[in-house]
Amino acid sequence: MAGQALRRLMAEYKQLSINPPEGILAGPVSEENFFEWEALISGPADTVFEGGLFPAKLVFPSDYPLNPPKMSFLCEMFHPNIFPDGRVCISILHSPGDDPLGYESSSERWSPVQSVEKILLSVVSMLAEPNDESPANVDASKMWRENREEFNKTAQRIVRKTLGL
Amino acid sequence: MRSILIFLTSAVLSAGVIANAVIQKKQFYPSVVYISKSNPSMAVIYFQSLILVLMLGKLMRKIFLGTLRAAEFEHLMERFWYALTETCLAFTVFRDDFNPKFIALFTVLLFLKSFHWLAEDRVDYMERSPVIGWVFHIRVAGLLSVLGFLDYLLIMYAYQSTIAKGPTVQLVFGFEYAILITMVANTTIKYVLHASELRSDTPWENKAVFLLYTELVIGLIRVILYIVFVFLMVKIYTLPLFAFRPMYYTIRNFKKALNDVILSRRAIHNMNTLYPDATAEELALSDNICIICREDMVSSSKKLPCGHIFHTLCLRSWFQRQQTCPTCRLNILRTPITATQPQAQPAANNNANQNVRPNEAPPVPQQNPFLNLLNDNRLGNQVPNPSSSSSVSSATTTTTSTHPGAPFGAPIPPPPFFFPSMPFMAPYTIPPPPMPQNLEQLTEEELRAIEGNERRHVEERIKLLRNVQTMLNASAALMNQYQMVVANLPPPPISLPLQQQQPQQSSSSSSVAAETAEQQSTKVENVSLTKENDNKNEVKLEDVGSEDETINKPSTSRSSEPTSSKTATTLDSPSTTSTFIANESSTINGETNEANEIRKRRLQKFLQSD
Ligand SMILES: [Zn+2]
Ligand SMILES: [Zn+2]
Numbered sequence: 001m002a003g004q005a006l007r008r009l010m011a012e013y014k015q016l017s018i019n020p021p022e023g024i025l026a027g028p029v030s031e032e033n034f035f036e037w038e039a040l041i042s043g044p045a046d047t048v049f050e051g052g053l054f055p056a057k058l059v060f061p062s063d064y065p066l067n068p069p070k071m072s073f074l075c076e077m078f079h080p081n082i083f084p085d086g087r088v089c090i091s092i093l094h095s096p097g098d099d100p101l102g103y104e105s106s107s108e109r110w111s112p113v114q115s116v117e118k119i120l121l122s123v124v125s126m127l128a129e130p131n132d133e134s135p136a137n138v139d140a141s142k143m144w145r146e147n148r149e150e151f152n153k154t155a156q157r158i159v160r161k162t163l164g165l
Numbered sequence: 166m167r168s169i170l171i172f173l174t175s176a177v178l179s180a181g182v183i184a185n186a187v188i189q190k191k192q193f194y195p196s197v198v199y200i201s202k203s204n205p206s207m208a209v210i211y212f213q214s215l216i217l218v219l220m221l222g223k224l225m226r227k228i229f230l231g232t233l234r235a236a237e238f239e240h241l242m243e244r245f246w247y248a249l250t251e252t253c254l255a256f257t258v259f260r261d262d263f264n265p266k267f268i269a270l271f272t273v274l275l276f277l278k279s280f281h282w283l284a285e286d287r288v289d290y291m292e293r294s295p296v297i298g299w300v301f302h303i304r305v306a307g308l309l310s311v312l313g314f315l316d317y318l319l320i321m322y323a324y325q326s327t328i329a330k331g332p333t334v335q336l337v338f339g340f341e342y343a344i345l346i347t348m349v350a351n352t353t354i355k356y357v358l359h360a361s362e363l364r365s366d367t368p369w370e371n372k373a374v375f376l377l378y379t380e381l382v383i384g385l386i387r388v389i390l391y392i393v394f395v396f397l398m399v400k401i402y403t404l405p406l407f408a409f410r411p412m413y414y415t416i417r418n419f420k421k422a423l424n425d426v427i428l429s430r431r432a433i434h435n436m437n438t439l440y441p442d443a444t445a446e447e448l449a450l451s452d453n454i455c456i457i458c459r460e461d462m463v464s465s466s467k468k469l470p471c472g473h474i475f476h477t478l479c480l481r482s483w484f485q486r487q488q489t490c491p492t493c494r495l496n497i498l499r500t501p502i503t504a505t506q507p508q509a510q511p512a513a514n515n516n517a518n519q520n521v522r523p524n525e526a527p528p529v530p531q532q533n534p535f536l537n538l539l540n541d542n543r544l545g546n547q548v549p550n551p552s553s554s555s556s557v558s559s560a561t562t563t564t565t566s567t568h569p570g571a572p573f574g575a576p577i578p579p580p581p582f583f584f585p586s587m588p589f590m591a592p593y594t595i596p597p598p599p600m601p602q603n604l605e606q607l608t609e610e611e612l613r614a615i616e617g618n619e620r621r622h623v624e625e626r627i628k629l630l631r632n633v634q635t636m637l638n639a640s641a642a643l644m645n646q647y648q649m650v651v652a653n654l655p656p657p658p659i660s661l662p663l664q665q666q667q668p669q670q671s672s673s674s675s676s677v678a679a680e681t682a683e684q685q686s687t688k689v690e691n692v693s694l695t696k697e698n699d700n701k702n703e704v705k706l707e708d709v710g711s712e713d714e715t716i717n718k719p720s721t722s723r724s725s726e727p728t729s730s731k732t733a734t735t736l737d738s739p740s741t742t743s744t745f746i747a748n749e750s751s752t753i754n755g756e757t758n759e760a761n762e763i764r765k766r767r768l769q770k771f772l773q774s775d
Binding site: 002003004005006007008010011012031032033034035062063065066067095096111112113 | 293362458460479487
């Protein structure tokens, strides 16, 4: 019998492929390694990211689901909660013990109750509503706050780029 | 293509160098001497041997590992560069021994180290892949035995050389291979554990524990090895700077392993002693899926104080990291068991309290959040010497966790006393907890007990704060109840005339308002409740009142007044609601008409004197 982490990841993959959430595709990069997933997230409707298709990578720790995976976008992103190198910074991806930014209640952070699906849904809602309290990309956060027009333009450019236009 | 080109170039170059030497010197030994004396020739020979080593490495990799995954390769490169810099540092210590043989030995060391790392990564990968075939097993087993054998040979060689010639650079090699052989042992144990888990049909319970103890023992051996090595090196040569980085990591890993073992032991202990096994009924009531592993709970499972059920093993590994409920994040270490199973074990709860004070706290059929608050409060106050901190701390902590309907939001169905058919009766059975002591009323001695920096003083202070906290929690719980009751009620029958009179006269003191409200409420109660209920309430009241050693009713009601007034003031809500709330909380006392009359008179006196 396979290890616990692997069994749970297989269960989640099965669940996701039977009942995929709208606008999200996710699965292991290869059938031989279930600890690296690729996801394709379509930008939420009625937001500046609408129409974009954003590829992302999830890397799971060997003690998943006790610790959260790491997620990063594989395409260029410009968003207050995404580091310039693509890493996603939202509270659900932070393990319950550490609080690097110091102002998240532990109830928002990772626990085994969460899942890949919940992470991806949180990312979609993060795209729709940036949280500029804990900016990962200070420039994007500043622009989002002070110059929304410019931010929207940049987002639109990125959306076109992900579509290969 | 490029590697073939490099290989051909180096082969041609070394052939040229050797041919040149042979042509010039004609004989074997002079040729060797000639090559070793000429720097360009030596460079070519070094390059050639490097190429050969790389080719050998590729061959071994093909045999034992197949294709490397990208992560494995990155990991290898990262560790390789660190090891290379450390080797260069080691060169500075042994620069007197610097010769081709020395370089060859270091190359062999690095070469073998790389394969140790790769073997380790490969065994870790076993946990990640669902497709592990027999080729994998043969390769890993073969690689591990070859590495272990080579390590052993090289340790023996280093040992004999040190015995024969005294301490040389062989000391370093012997030590390095000793570390590597511990790595082989560790990897082998992990491999065996993983492999046997793969073979079994059920999840293997104690694998995680075995792994933890393996890490601990191997870590200890490594730490000892490093300490001995550094000690020897300092005595014979100098401070071995090149060993410091790996030594640091070894010590850190050992510390982590030790910490993990301690946490694991604590988790196992807690699991075995604190939490009951979930019964078949409880499993049937829940959705029977362990939220940690998303699998059915057929094997042993545990129920937490908050009512959530998980596999024993899943919970154990989670508790090694976090001492909270995975679902509702209740801090389980701070939550005692008896008081926190509101529906499941009311009888046990009451029994426990009766043991403490057999004359008090009669079994109350309804489970009320106040009951816990009150009982806990009593417990906490009664403990004469607060150094038995476990019971004291449990008394406080339950206050945060025992009223799950309150803003803390634990997903537990509302306790049974919210039946809409009898909303008035519900909260009356138990009066609110006593008010924290007023600081002005404290005696000198009590004040001194609070002052000061010693433990006992701090405990006194905490006790006081705890009472305040109990009060706050109680009012929160009260508020919650009232809101639910109000939501379920037709417009409350409030006798308006009384209410309108008094606020005008009173100097906006809310306690007065509360007291007047009490009068009204008794009227309401007299209408709505049967005589029987009244009597029942009276009995309860006496029981509770005896705690303060004041059995007469007025004073009992006195002690409860501040609560009701507090609820009313803190809420700051429209007057009808707040009066209504005051109504309700005051009727908790279930006064008879006589007592009420006394109070009414007292109130009038009070108002007049004002
Ligand atoms: Zn489980
Ligand atoms: Zn819970």
